[in-house]
Amino acid sequence: MAPVQVRGTVLTVRRVDAYIAMTVVAPAIATRFRPGQFIAIAVGGAQTSMLARRAFAVHDVRPDHGGTVEFVFAVTGPGTGWLAECRSRDVLDVVGPLGRPFPVPRDPASCLLVGVGAGSAPLFALAARLAERGCQADFLLGAPSADRVFGALTARRTGRSAVITTADGSLGARGSVTDMLATVVQQARTDVIYGCAPVSVLRAVSALAGRYAIPVQALVAEPMACGTGICMGCVLPVVGTDGITRMVRACVDGPVFRGDHVRWDDVGTIPFDALGAPGWKPRQPEAGHAG
């Protein structure tokens, strides 16, 4: 369903370890939402100097107040800094739900949900939806340190299994999620992997899944300026079913991509064989037009 733009009232602002969880009243977004979709928020108020919207994966929607949307963020710059100062009853300009949601299996399957940092946030709504489909959810969550592992408790409570990794060893295994990936996939007999993490991790997850021939659905949270598909700022090289690589927009064609379709090694570049790359020529010149 098409996204909407609403003025949503902030309901609650909670600290959750290193994160802030913010709930906004936005019935039209809540009812349209499907896991993996995101919202794009205008920051800075009426006279803002910050023109880019800030994108956040939706953590959860609830039916109270007609429909609320919760998202989770860390303060990493001026936009999130401003958001963190917002209080209950402030009003935010929110666009959503945006982008392609996580596709879910038709039949029961063993699903591994891999999240790094705030990237874990969108996985819980997904887990709930997977459960509706009779799927099992195993969690593999990582972060630099214990306070930046989002949702460890919930993962343990609601997942069939939950493995945590931290770079400093302050919670779970010391290391990164990629270190534990093969072990978890084997133990859980994973049928499909869902991931939300930095590109480097998604690349590793996709590579491993390739070796095991497991499908991966990867939520790419790369910088975006509009979230609605008009700025062309969020492109990455993705191979289509026709075998042609195109520079597609993460906000519209993603943020969830099939891991085996994204050319992870070429993210941040224009591959020479991408459609319209410098020197690129159509592979099948149109008959009769060749001169």
Next chain:
Amino acid sequence: MAPVQVRGTVLTVRRVDAYIAMTVVAPAIATRFRPGQFIAIAVGGAQTSMLARRAFAVHDVRPDHGGTVEFVFAVTGPGTGWLAECRSRDVLDVVGPLGRPFPVPRDPASCLLVGVGAGSAPLFALAARLAERGCQADFLLGAPSADRVFGALTARRTGRSAVITTADGSLGARGSVTDMLATVVQQARTDVIYGCAPVSVLRAVSALAGRYAIPVQALVAEPMACGTGICMGCVLPVVGTDGITRMVRACVDGPVFRGDHVRWDDVGTIPFDALGAPGWKPRQPEAGHAG
């Protein structure tokens, strides 16, 4: 005493008719303050798009919390709009006290205090100081309508007399303060006039005072960008004791000026005989340098 720049915590925000009265904890400003001085506030927060400081006459200072400063404003644009959204415990960047205060008579005198709109705000601290000197204060306050007459009650309670005028007649006499000026001056046997009002009113006040040979001290609240004397944006033509007209800064050489020194009719222009005006020549060429 030199102004200071402080981060002051908002203590209270009150609606007063059409105005907002805001109290900020700022001991260093409160202790330095003398009536007629103003503060300049940065608006819009850390990433603000609004670079000009907003100037406000100080309404009152109090000793609580080490020293608080109160100012009164109407929402007239984006800067005051942002300020109006501030709440108790927010922190403001405030510079003050700025500018030349109202000089007060050495000996008891009959003082008329003329204020229009929010321009009445700085007159009450002045009245208190005048009382310390054994002076009588009569008030003449005006505004477009009753809700925009600031301090009518206080004026009636603390002044020897208080005349109110409103353009729509909703409080006091219908008309403007200038209509009542001559009457009030005669009745109160005014020795000195203090005014804070738009330039057109200050001009009229100064003209009338000139006819009666009464000194006027006028607080000029014309647009300012820095308040500290560096932007040169607030100049007006003022005649010096040497008879030479100079373009002087309202924020540093004012905001309080002797009414008979300001060339009211030429505010907004560079009079041809102002020092350094195009074509201007020094009246006394330096001996020996004439070529």
Next chain:
Amino acid sequence: MPADLRTRLAHVELPSPVLTAAGCAGAGRELAQFIDIARVGAVITKSVTLEPRAGNPVPRLAETPSGMLSAGGLQGPGIDAFLQRDLPWLLSRGARAVVSIAGHTAREYAELATRLSDAAGVTAIEVNLGCPDAEGGGRPGRLFAHDPASAGQVVAAVRGSGRWDIPVFAKLSPDVTDIVAVARACVTAGADGLSMINTLPGMAIDVATMRPTLAAVHGGLSGPAIRPVAVRCVWQVREALPDVPLIGAGGVRAGTDVLELMLAGASMVAVGTALFHDPSACARIQRELEEELLARGIDRVADIIGLAHQPAVFAADRHGRLS
């Protein structure tokens, strides 16, 4: 009674002076999720090129104070796909299409104009002169818009190839010592109108990586930050060429910004970067514009075009000074 927002784009009438700016609304499809694009004056499309283009690597955008730096490299599907897919879609929605074209040589522009002439429903052509002149020699990065002669050549080529009844607007860049000279050259070469301003060349350096933020190193600055430059360019060109219709653009975010550019001399105003921030900006701005006109007792938006050039007394006299 709401004000009459109709305005003329050369001989074509538009229902509103509020347009979308080239490259900031694709071909209208995404915005149509948020607003009725038939009610926008016109959609100026993303500059279309002969061939498909993959554009520049990311990062393509960087936020700056009240602005945006961009270097997208004109990613797009090429003229064929545009004519097959985008233009018919726009027309099916009842929207008006001003098609922006971009090329490396005057010939490419001419070919694009020819292709557009064969298509039905093109309201106007906007010639994006903010492209490097491949044959320009000399300084690398020299744009057609940097030189009156090159700009004139491109416009003449387009005028000579396109249909006579499709108005041609030449889009100027602000980073020239004398924008009036370029404007004159374009009009002499046959432009029906002028569009300004394109982005200002700028750069940002990422202080974390200590390297240029944009993959393309240089980018174009847009957004409210540059509005004063846009107002100045429109004013200067209006002063020099009072009879040439102008599309103003640069930092428009609110109804009052439209007023400002129109008072300076624009007949129409395009909204660009603000759309990233507010996808329904055009509808909101149009509403705000109506309110501003109402508050001033102005019946027809066309009456304010260039009004700020008139002596103060006259302008105040006509519409009453607000305070």
Next chain:
Amino acid sequence: MPADLRTRLAHVELPSPVLTAAGCAGAGRELAQFIDIARVGAVITKSVTLEPRAGNPVPRLAETPSGMLSAGGLQGPGIDAFLQRDLPWLLSRGARAVVSIAGHTAREYAELATRLSDAAGVTAIEVNLGCPDAEGGGRPGRLFAHDPASAGQVVAAVRGSGRWDIPVFAKLSPDVTDIVAVARACVTAGADGLSMINTLPGMAIDVATMRPTLAAVHGGLSGPAIRPVAVRCVWQVREALPDVPLIGAGGVRAGTDVLELMLAGASMVAVGTALFHDPSACARIQRELEEELLARGIDRVADIIGLAHQPAVFAADRHGRLS
């Protein structure tokens, strides 16, 4: 250990690369109420003219998004009063004075340089080329900085009149098609360094009065809004003339902005409009700069000058990439 902030202004050493920009700090007196101006790299004074000037009527300033439009008309006391009152005061406070000069003709600039050569304690001269060239003929409003030849003439005149040991910096304007050409002409004419950027020409229209906001109609745009333009100009000139010391200016508000301009190639950075917003900006920015350097493990600020021009690998290698 705090980073070493010393930097060189040609052959003169400054304790910090953070300066005040011309016209935005008077002659230092007002700021001295808020900060110790002896700790600022140098005070670049308001451009001083031969005669006293009353400047333009008000409104002289207009706030724009993240920017400021100004047209003060160089109000000032003239060189006599400056030498009698302002310069000695600055020196008495232990501050370094870079004296900005402005004139209508090359002769006036030369005369100003002569007068300054007779005075003690001038650290450097900054030649404000953003002034209308009275003898330039042609387009009204044409500035010395618009034309390589006129700019070079003024610089040569100053160089020929001033003392050989006082460095001369030429201040360039960004509103030219090719800033590198002007930069080259100034260096060829004898400038020891270049200063950039002056304000961008802009305008605002008051939608209430429907007339230009500034009494002077046109004004100069400054503030964070123009920082990307300043970074681009510094980058371009550094690329073309890597050995010429540059003073960067334009929208500096925080320590990271100083980093950005220095990484682009500036040896020193001047703070202008930000001072209106924060009179203690120079002290704060200097503190922030120290913290940023510390966080990157950089010992000497001079090491980062132009670093963004080096290949990514090298830059990252030297100082570790932060994320």
